[in-house]
Amino acid sequence: MSFLEFSHISKAYPGVQALSDVSFSVAKGAIHGLMGENGAGKSTMIRVLSGDQHADTGDIVIDGQVQKYASTRDAFHAGVIVIHQELQLVPELTVAENLRLGRFPANAGVIQARQMFSEVGEKLKSAGIDIDPRRKVKTLSIGERQMVEIAKAIMLDARVIALDEPTSSLSSRESEILFALIERLRAEGKVILYISHRLDEVFRLCDSLTVLRDGKLAAHHPSLENVTREQVVAEMVGREISNVWGWRARTVGDVRLKAEAIAGDKLMQPASFEARAGEILGFFGLIGAGRSELMRLVYGADLRSGGTISVDGQAIRAVDPRQAIRAGIVLCSEDRKHDGIIQGRSLEENINISSRRHNTRFGILNPRKEAEIAETYIKKLKVRTPSRKQDILNLSGGNQQKVILGRWLSEQGVRVLIVDEPTRGIDVGAKSEIYEILYQLAEQGMAIIVVSSELPEVMGICDRILVMCGGRISAHIDRNDFSERAILAAALPDKKTPDAIAS
Amino acid sequence: ASAYAQETKIGFIVKQPEEPWFQDEWKFADQAAKEKGFTLVKIGAEDGEKLMSAIDNLGAQGAQGFIVCTPDVKLGPGIVAKAAANNLKVMTVDDRLVSADGKPIEEVPHMGISATKIGEAVGQAIVDEMKARGWKAEEVGAIRVSYDQLPTAVDRVEGAISVLKANGFKAENIFDAPQAKTDTEAALNAATVVLNKNANIKKWVAFGLNDEAVLGAVRASEGVGIAADGMIGVGIGGADSAINEFKKPAATGFIGSVIISPKRHGYETALNMYEWVANGKEPEKLILTAGALAKRDDFEKVRAELGIE
Amino acid sequence: MTNSFKKILLGDQGLVVIFVLAFALVSVFVPNFLTERNMLGLLQSVVTVGIVACTMMFCLAARDFDLSVGSIVAFAGMVAVMASNATGSIMVGILAALLCGGAVGLINGVVIAKFRINALITTLATMQIVRGLALIASDGRAVGINDPNFYQLALSKLFGIPSPIWVLAILFVVFGFVLNRTVFGKNTLAIGGNPEASRLAGVNVDWTRIWIFTLQGMVCAIAGILLASRITSGQPNAAIGLELSVISACVLGGVSLAGGRAAIAGVIVGVMIMGIAENVMNLLNIPAFYQYIVRGVILLLAVLLDNLRSSALGRR
Amino acid sequence: MTNSFKKILLGDQGLVVIFVLAFALVSVFVPNFLTERNMLGLLQSVVTVGIVACTMMFCLAARDFDLSVGSIVAFAGMVAVMASNATGSIMVGILAALLCGGAVGLINGVVIAKFRINALITTLATMQIVRGLALIASDGRAVGINDPNFYQLALSKLFGIPSPIWVLAILFVVFGFVLNRTVFGKNTLAIGGNPEASRLAGVNVDWTRIWIFTLQGMVCAIAGILLASRITSGQPNAAIGLELSVISACVLGGVSLAGGRAAIAGVIVGVMIMGIAENVMNLLNIPAFYQYIVRGVILLLAVLLDNLRSSALGRR
């Protein structure tokens, strides 16, 4: 029995047909996966469901009723809750206020604060989310914010819940909490739409699956019983990908980056590490382990309270990102919305912002060269966009991420490339291409540091892994010794049952 | 360009078009325009830049001359040059142009009254009222509601002060209440501080740039509990703000206002300019008018004498 | 340093601490400052700015901007006087003023929220239009009040304190409560903090913004009525430049122009700092031209100290 | 509709189209408008606003705000006159003015960028301080120019066009180029779009902001010198309220107050629309009080039409 039905949905943005005539339906009590390349139209589909965007043609039918919403409020009233791909939180408000925004428990307009905090607190606890509802969202880390965002799903009694890449910045432990939550919701008979680029998750969770490609329906699987991963990848990407990781042995040279006793506010103790030429060094840890903080300190994005950094044996100052870049260290940060994209500016400008200094004379730009660089990386990273002049805000999440990567790949004279969650929100096909680019760069002698919360990814592409836990480096593992068990054991602060999580 | 050649067009530029005073000048100039059948172009120009544009604008419209009350007398050479460039005859009203060295530009015909003279009239009115009430200079405090950013304002209050001093007022009994803006509220706030600072003084006099400023001081005295017989405020202008005060059922500390006649300044200047451009009759180089004190009991008569109803 | 003390110093309202210190200093060193009369005078002098700041706080918190407040104050004052003169009833005058103020605010709100016109441009336009209306209605002249009872609005006292101060205090309390404790207040903060998230969460953004401007208009009308009563006439030229004073007071009090941050305590402090500065300069008899400089320096000092305080105490 | 026409209408600079239409209408219906004399007068009347708008555009694009421009214009004009009176050399006067303007801008920039003080408060403070300095230096009175050659700065003509208009045109070209074609311009826009991301991308955010304000100061000085020459004296009260006109012109021209969006064509159109409105009202002899209303309505109409145009043509 189909409960939620999309019927002939089409939606165009200027220059882009995001969805064309997509129809599929989902049964009650089912988790339905939605997959597709970056820019395939998944988020657009969800936005139409949430009343945020209006479809040009087609209808949404819930429980036999055609929905006509004028706004997101109407979608709520129809029982639809959507967790969007980009965090939609208000930093200055508390966790509880964010979770009840738009639906405050109120008496004659006065918010019942005590009731709200205790209710939200209970719901968070019952869902296994350990965050104080009175904390202001601006004090939370990205991962914690993501958990808050997800908690929106359980705050109200919804009939349809859609999650757009909820795990993209979660580590395995938090993901587990989320999965338990989703399964509980399924048991309660809700319809769940689940978007993810992680095949493992989709196969683990979902009962049925739809694949979009270029805004069209590519495949619909009412059941996943006889469906293989390879098949889904082929449906998404249009070609087979035998081995996503594609790791190959390289010769590793001298020490390129040497970071000693790096200290900062959020690190428990000073951290030291080194990365060699041609090496891909992974940093793994749970949310809040301090990896991002460490990398930001190395890059000079935050104020270091101590430590020295040298590149190729030469000590460098690098107290701000400019100096780091000039010394050959670049960082592609994890929070693309806050630290990455430059809103309102074109792809071309977003790509060239740093590397353009190599192409200018007396501060005057070279537009031809900039266009050429932009086109190169748009092609190389397969960014889906009508033109290089497009405002970056109009790209899909994954495509924005690619543009930010392009910014750093277009830099010249890079000796140390640090990428923090580089494939966050990026589809399988593009992922393997990005890995390939990393391998090539490493082969040319660059030292590459990959920070990731995705265990298979660090294990798949790195030559060496440093594990962080509670603000310090807790383990150092070579490729030969890689094992989920060992890595997770080092990452977990309480040393509890790594097996349960590795499952 | 010849379409308007026969028509007589005269500009009347004033520095503060919102002020009732200038509204009145315009109104009387309009009267002259109606009588003589010429077109009057009224433009407000709050600063030098707007004034220059206004003169250009008049030139473009094909006017033959204009009357101006300049936002600053030092604009003199600029106005003269601009008028010549646009081939316009020029007369001034209220404020007389000066050249770079500070001397009046005498070849530009002027009608007005000196700011210092008005101030002196205010001072005299205050002194007379003090005598009538039997106040002694040493027991009285004076509130100088000042707006020193405006040179005319300085000249007016200094005029009043010179008369007070000549009548035995001591400098230390004159207190400055600088208003941040030229409205009543600002004057009220500034004067309140002066009154509170000198709570021991019970008798006050107040003067300032215009009626609004003095009204602020009078309101301040009421606010701190000084009755009408403890305050002597004399304003300048005599337009509605002052008349409203006189019409109040009970007398207030605002005892009078020195009225300057917008009728002569508006009507006569416009007429003179018309005679000049239409019949080639040059106006007198300098006409000085006088102010008249209006009080609660005689303001209607004074206004009628000055030709304002 | 004890922890709770540190918390106060570090809190969002750290400016309060600076204010209290400054107040103490001024009380000791400026003669005549801490007298009852001067305190009442000081409070009365900030009534207009303070009243309007209440709703300007909402406006800024929602990432909007209102330049039309000064004009509305003048216009509403005129309306109150003219309507009560015409009907002979002060009540009618007050209602008419509130209505007109609210109507202007409503228009602002609708144009900004529904037609999505930039708030700066919209309110700049209504600022001019409303001022024009006030000038036309009165032919540019002050309008006297016929019924002396009208003066009592500003002159009457309760427990020795003039009623405008009571009105100000009540509005501070009411709007402080509204900001922190009601759905309307939280929605305002949310809209300013993240308009997109608020919209997606189903907050009625347009409606909230319209209400903010309408309230702003009505509150300006209150200020206008009290002002007219204080100066015993409706003046079309009143309150020119008020918008800048009010916005500065709010920003000084920690309200963020980027939206999403506001607190009534901060606004009160902001209003008071500006009022005290004027008051003390006049008490100390500082010449008019130097007042400009002192005013500027005080503004800078207040925010600089606030910055130093928070960075010295370890916040970034 | 052909495609390229649609593109022009839809482009960021659609306001240009409205402007051209409005200009054509006015030329036909307003007598004396499209005469050479009036055109020159019109252009001269927008010189000050136009010059200052060049750098204000950068300031707004970088998400900053500058209220001190009016004061700097007045101050620099005074300095130019006083310095050239004192030394007898106009060149020295000009240099001194540029230096003083730049210095004030530099101070603004350093305080805002380095001490991280809110730009509104900082420039509000310098606005007062600088105005105070101008008043003190001149004792509140205009300072006359001794050397009549100084007048020539504004009176001299090239190809029949007065030099201030040339200066304005050159500045438009230069700053248009700087905005679109230089690292400085692109960095400015990037900072406005996302300051944190720009910093992490290696943009020297502080330095860029400081430069913007310094340039702003120097450009205000140019405006001040030309103004002093036009009005043949240095006036401490000149250019009051200039900041609002300039910011409105920029915003009208599509510069976003939220930063990251600016275009010189828009700014030119914004400046011209405001200038034409004044000019036409005076040509049509509209009474002073009604001018307020017309001015407001024109502002609203301009942005409303721009909105209608873009939404009718299918942009969100």
Ligand SMILES: Nc1ncnc2c1ncn2[C@@H]1O[C@H](COP(=O)(O)OP(=O)(O)OP(=O)(O)O)[C@@H](O)[C@H]1O
């Ligand atoms: N506001 C917008 N304006 C113009 N184009 C847009 C806009 N939003 C999305 N698009 C385009 O619509 C297409 C579909 O985008 P959508 O966000 O649905 O992709 P997605 O499948 O969610 O991708 P991802 O996996 O990267 O999140 C993309 O090509 C994108 O560039």
Ligand SMILES: Nc1ncnc2c1ncn2[C@@H]1O[C@H](COP(=O)(O)OP(=O)(O)OP(=O)(O)O)[C@@H](O)[C@H]1O
């Ligand atoms: N903006 C912030 N404000 C306050 N605390 C923060 C902030 N961001 C992170 N933290 C805290 O700093 C610590 C380290 O966070 P960091 O983001 O560096 O960890 P991480 O290992 O990169 O994890 P993540 O997966 O979340 O990126 C955590 O305890 C986190 O709560």
Ligand SMILES: [Mg+2]
């Ligand atoms: Mg998406």
Ligand SMILES: [Mg+2]
């Ligand atoms: Mg991280």
